[in-house]
Amino acid sequence: MRAFVFPGQGAQTIGMGKALAEAYPAARAVFDEVDDALGEKLSTLIWDGDIATLTLTENAQPALMATSMAALRALQADGIGIDSASFVAGHSLGEYSALCAAGAFTLSDTARLLRVRGRAMQAAVPVGEGAMAVILGLDLAAVKEVADEAASHGVCQAANDNDPAQVVVSGAKAAVDAAVEIAKEKGAKRAMLLPVSAPFHCALMEPAARAMAQALDGVEIRAPSVPVVANIEARAETDPTTIRSLLVDQVTGSVRWRETVIWMAGQGVTEMWELGAGKALSGMIRRIDRSVATRAIGTPDDIKAVLAG
Template identity: 60%
Template sequence: MRAFIFPGQGSQSVGMGQALAAASATAREVFQEVDDALGQRLFRIMGEGPPDELTLTQNAQPAIMANAIATLRVIEREGGVRLADKADYVAGHSLGEYTALCAAGAIDLATTARLLKLRGLAMQAAVPVGQGGMAALLGADLRIAQIIAEAAAEDDVCTVANDNDPTQVVISGSKAAIDRAIGLAKDHGAKRAIALPVSAPFHCPLMQPAADAMGAALDEARIEAPLVPVYANVTAAPVTDPDTIRRLLVEQVTGMVRWRESVLAMQSAGVDRFVEIGGKVLGPMVKRIAPDVDAISVVTMDDIEALVRDS
């Protein structure tokens, strides 16, 4: 069994999508459709930067999605490998869950782009710059991370944001609490704690204003049943019902990304091959979670051709 998976924020880089667009009219169509939906030249920012403009979360989120969907469309239309025929499940990390839903036909491309633009803007507006933070705890599992977060919180917000794999968990909250957590990390069993260069504390209760904004937007968005089940970040379980998908996407804004559990759940369901589309972050993460599975990352035309040959 096979799962197609889609990366989250942090996988953006200036130049992304350029080689794909140069080689494929299908990819160019995707990037143009996203530009038209947003009313901005996002593909130019993806290609030329500057890096700080691409890194802005309201640009990075739709850009990462567009790059992954362009890759998938080339696989499907030019390689003849259709997701509905070859994937048993889809999943995505944080914003990648929207990409997964788009890939599986639950949300159309233009709507996905607009939702992610709004998601980025709402997340940035939820907490003033400098008042929140995130940190990666390396050499720490979920239990250790929860102990560190609880010890650091005091009267502030500090919670686990991303349970990525057995060796990396990300915490999020007020800057004061995150600073305390970094200082406490080694004493509580983590090998290292690194402050992340983010502009907002994602996936924690401080994001409630953004969750409210996404709730209103998702109420108006058309969501269909996906072609294959989507593993939701906040439940680490498959979902197909549109109303449930809508609710879980709202919960995801403030909730923990249960990526490690999602991969293990897919493995337990029979998935033995994970195909990351449009990034090179999740494939290695999957191998740290489930060493016995096959995990590949598909980014370039050469990667696409290799996937098509193997399919």
């Protein structure tokens, strides 16, 4: 069994998806449709722009989704469709890519939702008042203890459970700074602040959750053709009403990626293909369950390798 998985923020690079667009008209059409939906040439920024501008949350989110969908459309053009996957899943914003891939959202709606999401998440907390930090070498239970201790300085939560030894905390700057020091005292191999502009996936994102509830109310969600494994539940969902609610909860809730991979493997998934930019999820998957085969598909050469077997 196969799953398609979709990367989240941090995977963006200048030039991503350009070779796909040049090699596959169907991939080019994805970027054209996203440009039209947003009323601007996001594709020009992606391929020829400035990395600092691309990394802005409001740009990175639709850009990464577009690149993932371009990879999927290129695969489809060579005969490998969404129906070849038993499940889809994505990391944070990647969940929107997964839902788009499975037909729950149109591509245009997905792009517009992610622009709203990116702007709302950035605006929820003034720059400098929030932070995120990655903690390496401690498991989720240990990091939750760290976050609970640091919460005396303000909001601090385990935001991303990425793999058995990588958990990200998010919250108020003073609390996250404290968590870094507490984690080191508790034996973390490394604990360091991340270069992000806002504290994602914690209670401080509540204003963004409200904005997404309003935005999602105005969009049709269809039943996905392939079950989507939701970030905050780490199990498959197909009901549009439930999906809408979970996407709102996802803004302030933890990304349970480690459990998502374990759940899919437990359902019989033996290979997971990462569609879009980078290979970060593939690395996490290998650290979670080495028996699961991975492929990262972001270029025409990657697709040729798949077709060659």
